[in-house]
Amino acid sequence: MRIFGKGRHRPSASWRQATDRAFTLIGDGRYEDAGALLTRAADLEPWLSESWFNLALLHKFRHDWEQARAAGLRAVALLDRDTGAPDWWNVGIAATALQDWPLARRAWQAYGLKVPGSATDSGEPLGMDLGSAAVRLSPEGEAEVVWGRRLDPARIEVLSIPLPSSGRRWGEVVLHDGVPHGERSTAAGHTYPVFDEIELWAPSPVPTWVVLLEAASEADRDALEQLASDAGFAAEDWSSSVRLLCRMCSESRMPSDEGDGEHLDPHDHSEPGHPGPLGHRTDGQLWVPERECGIAAPASLVRGLLDGWVADSPDSRDWRDLEEVC
Numbered sequence: 001m002r003i004f005g006k007g008r009h010r011p012s013a014s015w016r017q018a019t020d021r022a023f024t025l026i027g028d029g030r031y032e033d034a035g036a037l038l039t040r041a042a043d044l045e046p047w048l049s050e051s052w053f054n055l056a057l058l059h060k061f062r063h064d065w066e067q068a069r070a071a072g073l074r075a076v077a078l079l080d081r082d083t084g085a086p087d088w089w090n091v092g093i094a095a096t097a098l099q100d101w102p103l104a105r106r107a108w109q110a111y112g113l114k115v116p117g118s119a120t121d122s123g124e125p126l127g128m129d130l131g132s133a134a135v136r137l138s139p140e141g142e143a144e145v146v147w148g149r150r151l152d153p154a155r156i157e158v159l160s161i162p163l164p165s166s167g168r169r170w171g172e173v174v175l176h177d178g179v180p181h182g183e184r185s186t187a188a189g190h191t192y193p194v195f196d197e198i199e200l201w202a203p204s205p206v207p208t209w210v211v212l213l214e215a216a217s218e219a220d221r222d223a224l225e226q227l228a229s230d231a232g233f234a235a236e237d238w239s240s241s242v243r244l245l246c247r248m249c250s251e252s253r254m255p256s257d258e259g260d261g262e263h264l265d266p267h268d269h270s271e272p273g274h275p276g277p278l279g280h281r282t283d284g285q286l287w288v289p290e291r292e293c294g295i296a297a298p299a300s301l302v303r304g305l306l307d308g309w310v311a312d313s314p315d316s317r318d319w320r321d322l323e324e325v326c
Contacts, residue, residue: 015044019054031062049078049087056090063199068094069103076110083112089153089178096154097175097201101125108153128152132192134184135176137166139196144168145184153178155201161208161236161294164325170234170296171204206233208326209295209302213237216289216316223317224293224309231305233297239288299324 011019022037038058042051052075059068072091079085092107094100105125108115116127130150135158137144146160146168155173162168180193215221221237228235295302302322310317 011045011048011050015041015048015051018044022054022058026058026061031058034058035062047078049075049080051075052078053087053090056087056094060090060093060198063097065094065097069098069100083110085111086178093154093175093178093198096152097199099124104152104154111153113153125152134182134192134194135174136181136194136196137162137168137174139181142166145182145194148174156195158204159234160241161234161238161296162326163238163294164208164210167326168200169204169206169208169326171206172200173202175199175201204296206296206298207324209297209322210238210325211293211295211306211322212320213291213293214289214318214320215291218287220313220316221291221293223312224306227309228295228297228305231297231301233295233301233305235293235295235297235305237291238294239291 018037018041022034022041025031025034025037035055035058038051038055042055045051052071056068056071056075059065059071069091072087072094075087076085076091079087088107088111092104092111095104095107101124102122105115105117105121108125113128115125117123117125128151130153133148133150133156134145135148135156137146137158142165144163144166146158146162146166148156148158148160150156151173154175156176158168158170158172158174161170168174175198176195177198178195181196182194183191184194185191213221213224215224225235225237295305297305306319306322310319
């Protein structure tokens with residue numbers, strides 16, 4: 001994170017000492033003390049873009065978006081290159097947090113990204129078509145990696161159903177950092193970055209439910225997920241989609257699978273043979289009919305959804321213990 005000037009002149013020893021000490025304090029979570037040192041560094045070398053970049057970075061860590069935007073704009077005003085500078089990326093994140101769409105659009109364009117629409121558009125930058133990615137919710141707490149759709153370079157719409165421990169819901173939009181921490185690869189060979197959540201950008205009104213299913217086959221389970229999707233909401237078999245990973249594994253490149261069958265993945269720290277969030281594997285021989293399932297749907301719909309699912313095949317399906325958890 002430390003960036004020293006390489007352009008017009010070398011920063012002073014006092015600037016370097018203050019900056020070094022500030023980032024040590026940031027690592028310890030002492031943001032106030034770090035802020036005093038980085039402010040001093042900016043006073044010592046106000047013509048260095050790095051002085052203001054570092055302050056903008058600190059304000060981003062503190063979620064002080066007004067100050068992050070102000071410091072970021074001072075940093076980009078002193079840049080000696082046209083595109084690709086991380087200073088512009090931080091400005092884009094701050095502008096997105098503040099819904100300052102003209103500045104966000106300008107920042108992404110200055111970074112070198114193509115943004116649909118004209119430079120004078122004042123609305124939210126839409127249609128960037130950045131594809132899918134994973135986002136690590138609550139990265140400093142009980143971190144959970146879920147799938148989502150990138151709306152722009154700083155926001156992801158959550159399309160998985162997060163576990164209640166994350167405090168997040170399906171359909172929420174989270175602000176995320178620009179540098180990925182880890183990757184998830186699929187059987188098809190595609191690799192997707194994992195970004196860290198910064199904060200909740202737009203909440204979802206749709207609650208999360210947990211329910212125990214009796215599904216005689218995978219097809220029965222799949223039918224509920226399809227039924228929920230057709231209704232405009234979501235269901236997810238947590239018994240097969242959840243894996244427990246240590247931080248080191250989570251921040252590396254990990255295969256992303258449904259957890260069915262026998263897996264000898266040394267990175268998987270869950271227990272085999274136990275459906276639910278504490279284990280996703282079976283013994284490889286037998287489908288386990290009891291499934292713990294997350295459902296994202298309104299209270300007025302969720303029971304009807306489950307009853308309709310059972311009514312389509314009453315001999316192979318049942319549900320019980322429905323509970324709203326987030």
